Amino acid sequence: MRKTIHDPIPPLSMTIDSHQHFWKYNPVNHGWINDEMQNIRRDFLPDQLGPLLREHHIDGCVTVQVDQTEDETMFMLSLAERYDFIRGVVGWIDLRSPDLEERLQHFRQFPRLKGFRHIVQGEPKGFLADRKFIEGVNKLARYNFTYDLLIYHHQLEEALAFVRQVPDVKIVVDHIAKPSIRTGEKTHWELNMAALATFKNVYCKVSGMVTEARWKDWKQEDFNPYLDEVFETFGTSRVMYGSDWPVCLVAASYGEQLAIVQQYIAALSESEKKLVLGENAKTFYNL
Secondary structure, eight states, X not given: OOOOOOOOOOSSOOOEEEEEOOBOOOTTTXXXXXXXXXXXXXOBOHHHHHHHHHXXXXXXXXXXXXXXXXXXXXXXXXXXXXXXXXXXXXXXXXXXXXXXXXXXXXHTTOTTEEEEEEOGGGSOTTGGGOHHHHHHHHHHGGGTOEXXXXXXXXXXXXHHHHHHTOTTSXXXXXXXXXXXXXXXXXXXXXXXXXXXXXXXXXXXXXOSOGGGSOTTTXXXXXXXXXXXXXXXXXXXXXXXXXXOBTGGGGTOOHHHHHHHHHHHGGGSOHHHHHIIIIIHHHHHHTO
């Protein structure tokens, strides 16, 4: 039986968690969840997220791939059909496949599918220079699909060269490119993020930060220098909030990770807050 959960949507603005995940835990598929992350070695599904979104007055979410299979993309789309608060899906597709055009034609039939991601952070040096990959990402623009760029800070120079070659694709940098918040190092990251922000088709998610900090004893002040750089370079019109739930749970509750962003943007105007907390995600993903 179809199960649909309806949440109220404000008439003029929408609060969106632009980055979270669902999975049915499998030790093979989810081998990246190591012993230090034991508390997320279990299923995480919409019935668990829905109450958290309502508690924190969030109207919807964008769910993002964790497995590099089309099967998982279809799994997420099936959840989006049942739960109205899942406003968009970022799936996976083989962007280097000779059949890519055919697969993109297939996936364009699903209105909740907004874009794709590849786990570049796990790929060897030089992956973003692969011609087939670049050609594949460029094809996304024809279908109005977006691309989520998941990298570590040491991959930023490659990302810069990559972004120059995909000027017509809407790109969002996940997790502020995973700087080493736990060590406080940011010089190299800062320079490259500033360069990346000069490309107007590139957005940035303030997400996934707590897992790059010291899990057990982080504090608000740890994140402020990184948030300063993101907001100074990308501005309030190209930054979007994301929880990275349930991965964030290894270091913070849903409310704690949200409070980091809320506290930082407290001094912004109401219109700027709305941009960061939902309107930018709505625009980027065409929600």
